[in-house]
Amino acid sequence: MRIDVGGIFRLYSHDLKKNAIWSVEWESSEDKCVPKGLCGLNSYCVLIDLEPHCRCLPRFESVNLGNQTSGCERNFVADACKNRNENFTYTMEELESTWEDDSYMSLRLSDKDDCIQGCLEDCDCEAVFFDGTNCRKQRLPLRFGRRDKGTSERAFIKVGVPTKPDTDPRIVQPGSKKKAHKWIWIGTAIGAALLVMVLCISSYLLRRKLFSGETNPMIENEMLEWMESDRSTGDVKGLQNDGKMGNNLTVFRYASVVAATTNFSEENKLGQGGFGPVYKGKLVTGREIAVKRLSRCSGQGTSEFKNELILISELQHTNLVHLFGFCIHGEERMLIYAYMPNKSLDYFLFDSTRAMLLDWTKRFNIIEGIAQGLLYLHKYSRMRVIHRDLKASNILLDEYMKPKISDFGLARIFTHNELEANTNRIVGTYGYMSPEYAMEGIFSIKSDVYSFGVLVLEIISGRRNSSFYIADHVLNIVGYAWELWKEGRGLELMDPTLKDSCTEDQLLRCFQVGLLCVEENAADRPSMSDVVSMLTTETISLPLPTRPAFITIRNVIVSDISISRRELQIISVNGLSNTTVAGR
Structure with missing residues (x-):
């Protein structure tokens, strides 16, 4: 009895006669596409002559033609959802297939066309699954797909089509849901264009006024006047007199935030970051929030506020922290987030008692969740985002221990054609910075x-990256892990609290992926798409890591760092940070 390479569980028998062969007496499934992970992301398994083969979604193409487990990616521009023209539109392609349920919204609908139309009108929706009564919306990437002609559920994939508008009611045309008369359509389109133009100009003027960097920023009365004039753009949320602006962000009144946090009481204080304190709050609606109050005297805090507000309001993913809105009062700048009851990853990971609550299954799910969040930032969001400060304290945990990447104040936006950038102002956290960024200011x-x-190695070991000692030297976690790997002692990196819950093969696989991610040459490191595939598909063979970029330090006290005549700003030094570890 064994599980074969293809993932099928089989019971064999063997005749004791000479030259007899093993024969299959029973198998868990005759369908070789049933085991998960045979095909990569955005691809599904089909049986051809009873053998499994991987196929890409419509209008997708293989990432690596020589490896069918590598997954597939779009062959059309993803941001066309917001920039339709007469030569390009979206439609839905139907597939008889089943996929893992990772939907972000489920609606009770009995009409297939309503389900399809709802996805076409939602730029976040990239696929829907309809079973006759339920319509589930889902974002990319899709996982564990297989063709199943016996299922009642139908998958519909949103694809870009380079064609002129037609009369297909499933295709969303600007200004119209269903087929309409020509002149009505034209009139509606012109009206919508004028409305969008007015809103864009208003939004630009407001943002310019908010973020101009003047010494006398907008006072509360001016903000309230703006809120009163903009009430028609959305329903009022939160406390009384709070207003709504674009991207579903709420503009909170200062009085609302003061009431929610009990006047920023010490009892509600969750922690102290480099840019100011974080407080827990509770709205009169019962919703719990986290208030990030930026320091008045911190120039970096003002920059972070501008960057984080503009950037994270455009990002939506299950593994990214959710921003509700903001508040401006005099020189005060505050960001309002969803409250995470389980605080941050380092709160559990680096405490010997609380670490026992993170068994191996939870830790692996956290690793995979962070990888999925980064994959979205790098590839599937409307803009390519480089976080630049990924670390354990910036990973928040919700009530189900699901990871949420937070703190986008240092993030940078790339175009999808931009590969790297260079800066003279190096910001981030010592110990997590890549060598080309720390030494040359090159980031990607x-x-x-x-x-x-680095974070994966910390999750496996349960120790901070600068807490490893050999003789009179202090090694960071990358150097220590490499020494263990060379000597075939990889399991010695494991947190002792994982002894009873650990799956050794899976842990060593994560260890190897972690070392591949810290290769000295940036080009040798895998993409996050490759990382997700390597973590979730056990049949993929992993390349061997080479000597990483790590540092041996004789003195752990770091007071000032100067790198290659560049200005190096250490926003927080791992292990020496002034941040109080707590939830937000």
């Missing part, structure tokens, strides 16, 4: 991959 998506690799 591979900088985040390096930080992710």
